[in-house]
Amino acid sequence: MNILLDTHILLWAAGNPGRLSKEAQALISDRENTLYFSAASLWEIAIKCGLGRTDFEADPRLLRRGLRTTAIWNCR
Numbered sequence: 632m633n634i635l636l637d638t639h640i641l642l643w644a645a646g647n648p649g650r651l652s653k654e655a656q657a658l659i660s661d662r663e664n665t666l667y668f669s670a671a672s673l674w675e676i677a678i679k680c681g682l683g684r685t686d687f688e689a690d691p692r693l694l695r696r697g698l699r700t701t702a703i704w705n706c707r
Contacts, residue, residue, distance in 0.1 A: 632664045633665050634659070634664050634665070634667065635667045635669070636659075637668075638668075638675050639686075641668045642676065644659050644666075
């Protein structure tokens with residue numbers, strides 16, 4: 632299954648998976664699923680980090696590192 636992660640789910644999956652429901656954790660960890668997120672999520676994280684939002688504490692450069700540059704990136 633293809634799964635598009637929104638910004639908060641991306642942040643929680645990367646840094647605080649305990650905030651995800653058990654169902655979301657199972658879907659994200661299932662290697663049969665392909666995870667995607669939008670380049671706009673990295674942009675949103677960068678802006679919110681710059682504004683000091685504590686719920687967006689992540690380095691967008693680290694999230695992007697190693698990922699293919701496309702309109703929507705594949706997390707695998």
